[in-house]
Amino acid sequence: MCELLGMSANVPTDIVFSFTGLMQRGGGTGPHRDGWGIGFYEGRGLRLFQDPAASVESEVARLVQRYPIKSETVIGHIRQANVGKVCLSNTHPFVRELWGRNWCFAHNGQLAGFEPPKGFYTPVGDTDSEAAFCNLLNRVRGAFPEAVMAEILLPVLIQACFEYRQKGVFNCLLSDGDWLFSFCSTKLAHITRRAPFGPARLKDADLQVDFQAETTPNDVVTVIATEPLTDNETWNIFQPGDWILWRRGEIVAQGRT
Amino acid sequence: MCELLGMSANVPTDIVFSFTGLMQRGGGTGPHRDGWGIGFYEGRGLRLFQDPAASVESEVARLVQRYPIKSETVIGHIRQANVGKVCLSNTHPFVRELWGRNWCFAHNGQLAGFEPPKGFYTPVGDTDSEAAFCNLLNRVRGAFPEAVMAEILLPVLIQACFEYRQKGVFNCLLSDGDWLFSFCSTKLAHITRRAPFGPARLKDADLQVDFQAETTPNDVVTVIATEPLTDNETWNIFQPGDWILWRRGEIVAQGRT
Numbered sequence: 001m002c003e004l005l006g007m008s009a010n011v012p013t014d015i016v017f018s019f020t021g022l023m024q025r026g027g028g029t030g031p032h033r034d035g036w037g038i039g040f041y042e043g044r045g046l047r048l049f050q051d052p053a054a055s056v057e058s059e060v061a062r063l064v065q066r067y068p069i070k071s072e073t074v075i076g077h078i079r080q081a082n083v084g085k086v087c088l089s090n091t092h093p094f095v096r097e098l099w100g101r102n103w104c105f106a107h108n109g110q111l112a113g114f115e116p117p118k119g120f121y122t123p124v125g126d127t128d129s130e131a132a133f134c135n136l137l138n139r140v141r142g143a144f145p146e147a148v149m150a151e152i153l154l155p156v157l158i159q160a161c162f163e164y165r166q167k168g169v170f171n172c173l174l175s176d177g178d179w180l181f182s183f184c185s186t187k188l189a190h191i192t193r194r195a196p197f198g199p200a201r202l203k204d205a206d207l208q209v210d211f212q213a214e215t216t217p218n219d220v221v222t223v224i225a226t227e228p229l230t231d232n233e234t235w236n237i238f239q240p241g242d243w244i245l246w247r248r249g250e251i252v253a254q255g256r257t
Numbered sequence: 258m259c260e261l262l263g264m265s266a267n268v269p270t271d272i273v274f275s276f277t278g279l280m281q282r283g284g285g286t287g288p289h290r291d292g293w294g295i296g297f298y299e300g301r302g303l304r305l306f307q308d309p310a311a312s313v314e315s316e317v318a319r320l321v322q323r324y325p326i327k328s329e330t331v332i333g334h335i336r337q338a339n340v341g342k343v344c345l346s347n348t349h350p351f352v353r354e355l356w357g358r359n360w361c362f363a364h365n366g367q368l369a370g371f372e373p374p375k376g377f378y379t380p381v382g383d384t385d386s387e388a389a390f391c392n393l394l395n396r397v398r399g400a401f402p403e404a405v406m407a408e409i410l411l412p413v414l415i416q417a418c419f420e421y422r423q424k425g426v427f428n429c430l431l432s433d434g435d436w437l438f439s440f441c442s443t444k445l446a447h448i449t450r451r452a453p454f455g456p457a458r459l460k461d462a463d464l465q466v467d468f469q470a471e472t473t474p475n476d477v478v479t480v481i482a483t484e485p486l487t488d489n490e491t492w493n494i495f496q497p498g499d500w501i502l503w504r505r506g507e508i509v510a511q512g513r514t
Contacts, residue, residue, distance in 0.1 A: 044381050045345025048305060063320045088302025089359075096354060100379035102346075120377065122357035124301050 002092070002108045004188070005038070005076035006173040006224035008180040010248035012070035013221050015040075017200070017209045020065055021229040022078060024204035028056040031080055035091040036061060038076035039104045040069045041177040046102040047071075050091045072248065073180055075173045077106035089125035093173075094133045096121055098140065099147035101176040105133040108226055109169025109185060132170070136160050150179040150245055154253060157181055158243055162257045165241075173224065180246040182224050184238035191235045192222040192249060200230045220249035259349070259365045261445070262295070262333035263430040263481035265437040267505035269327035270478050272297075274457070274466045277322055278486040279335060281461035285313040288337055292348040293318065295333035296361045297326045298434040303359040304328075307348045329505065330437055332430045334363035346382035350430075351390045353378055355397065356404035358433040362390040365483055366426025366442060389427070393417050407436040407502055411510060414438055415500055419514045422498075430481065437503040439481050441495035448492045449479040449506060457487045477506035 005022045007015050019038065036058065037050035047069060051058040077092035084090040093106040107129035114128050119138030123130040136157070143156050157174070161183040164170040170185040182188060193200075195218070197211035215221075224246075228235035238244075245253040262279045264272050276295065293315065294307035304326060308315040334349035341347040350363040364386035371385050376395030380387040393414070400413050414431070418440040421427040427442040439445060450457075452475070454468035472478075481503075485492035495501075502510040 042345040045307075045309075045348065047307065047345060050302075050304065052302075059324050060320070063317070067316050088299040088304060091302065095352075097379065097381060100381050102381055122354065124354060124357050124359055
């Protein structure tokens with residue numbers, strides 16, 4: 001199993017605090033030693049850092065922790081390999097261009113006997129995760145050759161996630177930089193921080209941050225993670241089948257399949 | 258105008274020496290302050306570092322210089338913007354997946370009145386360079402729906418470069434990780450280092466390296482750059498219209514259009 005980290009915010013926000021907690025699970029407090037990756041949207045651009053090395057030992061992870069990149073939408077992942085060897089091409093998140101946007105995807109779980117039909121998007125590596133991502137984009141592109149809003153796209157995303165989930169475990173995060181879609185098959189949690197902001201304390205590292213000092217009263221910052229990252233706040237736990245579409249930190253649509 | 262840097266080698270090779278020289282031109286000894294990027298192939302995976310900030314001031318560039326990533330194929334670029342604003346989505350190199358491989362592209366020059374037909378690959382940013390890359394991949398995909406060897410692909414690449422060159426300046430580097438294609442419209446140089454290796458001294462920084470100490474007798478390492486990066490070696494200067502296809506540091510095909 002792997003761990004997911006997502007962020008959706010209404011202002012460019014530094015995710016170093018949550019990333020620091022997650023990275024500890026990559027070989028420190030958790031067993032996810034088989035690589036990690038994080039993608040930060042910057043306008044329509046996507047800044048991607050990845051390493052097949054364990055995150056607690058990764059030089060690139062240390063850079064990301066030192067270098068506060070501010071972004072409105074982030075997708076991160078640490079990996080404990082079950083399908084596919086440990087190498088860069090099997091490292092999440094995966095990225096493809098669709099409709100002139102960078103789509104970014106990370107998956108927690110595994111799919112048994114998943115052999116989707118060939119399509120335009122083809123996996124580079126050999127994970128079931130990237131195969132599912134390519135299949136998802138092939139479905140979207142098949143249904144909508146031209147760009148549509150996320151709200152119109154939702155039925156295709158939900159139906160695909162519903163089918164993947166029949167084949168195993170499929171928790172995922174997907175974004176095109178404007179919106180963030182989250183789907184829970186077994187385990188996912190979220191928290192939305194807004195004024196009045198308080199202190200937060202990481203479960204996995206000796207680190208506390210006072211968000212009051214780091215934010216303005218209008219900031220809305222949602223963090224999504226496989227398991228709650230802090231131990232002094234109340235996280236919302238997704239139920240199996242729950243999906244949420246986020247934009248600028250707020251829920252724009254949600255449901256259960 | 259921008260500067261290109263490419264490497265093709267028969268063993269995973271550290272490009273820090275050449276990268277250090279190039280980075281000095283990003284706001285130091287050269288005027289290319291509008292971002293930089295470098296992609297390193299690692300197997301079928303591609304490790305991409307980019308920054309819209311000037312390379313001499315870039316924290317990410319310092320990481321790349323400190324952290325010797327070894328690769329057989331590298332494409333780098335520093336930018337002096339002429340078309341498109343300075344932002345991450347306009348920063349080279351550009352990447353797309355085709356036939357389950359990561360294709361990476363960087364361009365030096367500009368194209369006037371370049372409005373290619375819409376196709377499957379769509380630019381994310383607003384540079385003529387990314388538009389040309391997308392058009393090139395649309396042509397390749399149109400001609401060859403399934404993967405073919407680079408040698409079979411060459412006529413499509415050369416014809417496309419020939420046409421782009423009619424519209425302005427088009428020096429470029431393109432790779433799928435297995436081969437590296439270089440095209441010169443106005444300015445490009447290359448050098449192949451092999452045994453017996455000697456010392457090399459950067460033109461743009463006070464740095465000398467003794468490749469003898471860094472290599473084995475079987476290593477073959479080709480570096481391609483807009484202008485020679487060292488001042489004590491003899492570089493080969495491309496003539497306008499020259500193209501070369503490289504694999505593992507060696508020329509596998511070349512010609513002039």
